[in-house]
Amino acid sequence: MNDQIQRFLFDDTNVRGEIVQLEQAYAEVLARHDYPEPIRLQLGELLSAVALLTETVKLDGTVSLEVRGKQGVDVLMAESNPGGELRAIARFDESQVFADNANLRQLIGDGQIVITLDPKEGKRYQGIVAVEHESLAGCLEAYFAQSEQLATRLWLSADSERSAGLLLQQLPDDAANLDPDAWNRLTQLASTITDEELCTVAAEDMLYRLFHEETTRVFEPKALAFGCNCSRERFADALHTLGAEELRSILEQQQAVDTQCHFCHTRYHFSATDIEAIIESPQAPSPTVH
Numbered sequence: 001m002n003d004q005i006q007r008f009l010f011d012d013t014n015v016r017g018e019i020v021q022l023e024q025a026y027a028e029v030l031a032r033h034d035y036p037e038p039i040r041l042q043l044g045e046l047l048s049a050v051a052l053l054t055e056t057v058k059l060d061g062t063v064s065l066e067v068r069g070k071q072g073v074d075v076l077m078a079e080s081n082p083g084g085e086l087r088a089i090a091r092f093d094e095s096q097v098f099a100d101n102a103n104l105r106q107l108i109g110d111g112q113i114v115i116t117l118d119p120k121e122g123k124r125y126q127g128i129v130a131v132e133h134e135s136l137a138g139c140l141e142a143y144f145a146q147s148e149q150l151a152t153r154l155w156l157s158a159d160s161e162r163s164a165g166l167l168l169q170q171l172p173d174d175a176a177n178l179d180p181d182a183w184n185r186l187t188q189l190a191s192t193i194t195d196e197e198l199c200t201v202a203a204e205d206m207l208y209r210l211f212h213e214e215t216t217r218v219f220e221p222k223a224l225a226f227g228c229n230c231s232r233e234r235f236a237d238a239l240h241t242l243g244a245e246e247l248r249s250i251l252e253q254q255q256a257v258d259t260q261c262h263f264c265h266t267r268y269h270f271s272a273t274d275i276e277a278i279i280e281s282p283q284a285p286s287p288t289v290h
Helices: 024-031 037-057 104-108 136-148 182-190 195-200 203-211 232-240 244-254 272-280
Strands: 004-010 015-022 061-071 073-080 085-092 112-119 125-130 152-158 163-170 216-218 256-260 267-271
Touching (some): 037 085, 037 136, 037 163, 061 104, 073 104, 112 136, 152 195, 163 195, 182 203, 195 203, 203 216, 232 256, 232 267, 244 256, 244 272
Antiparallel strands (some): 073 085, 112 125, 152 163, 256 267
């Protein structure tokens, strides 16, 4: 199975869809951190979900999904960019024991999901939805219904090796929609998919199994991969925001500044000379820093 996202639509209807399946990108995320099993699975679903959202909104920029919790798990976050690069991370109470079958709501309690669209040009947009459903899919369906007013169904699944997702979305009615029953029929068919099938059956075979009696138009799949957009420049921008007094105070204590990306574990070393250059730099810091 290749890491990819597959777009499709149903002729003569206003229904479109996507299937995403991840293996290596998911493995890269898990290999960098020692997460408990339920957090691993939720991160897998989050990776698939952010890939689906990126393809849905067609943004020339970064899309991030951040789940903020108050009960054991503080943050679950996944991020995607137009190049098909994905990354994810979790922060949690390492002293707490989580049930292997814990769902999203049990992991984070009364939390919220923040959806951030950060275009290369233009203003950043954020949408927020409360975690009022047991699953990430249920929460995102509620977001689309409330904020985007688009009927959307998602099926997300992850196991120890793969994560996957299926999205169906009903677009606004237009003259091309010659099948008013399509939405109900197609979502009922999609609901027959099992978690195991979602993760293990190839996208082309899945489309045939679910919709072989429909007229389905399938587009070229898009490759996905693990990728991190951290850089020395971005960390320098982050240090710049601390101000001269704070940076010089740090230097007095440790003679240099060592930082590490939480997503990919890349380390960046800034000597005293480097820090002075950052302090003297007139360049405004980047607005997007992790």
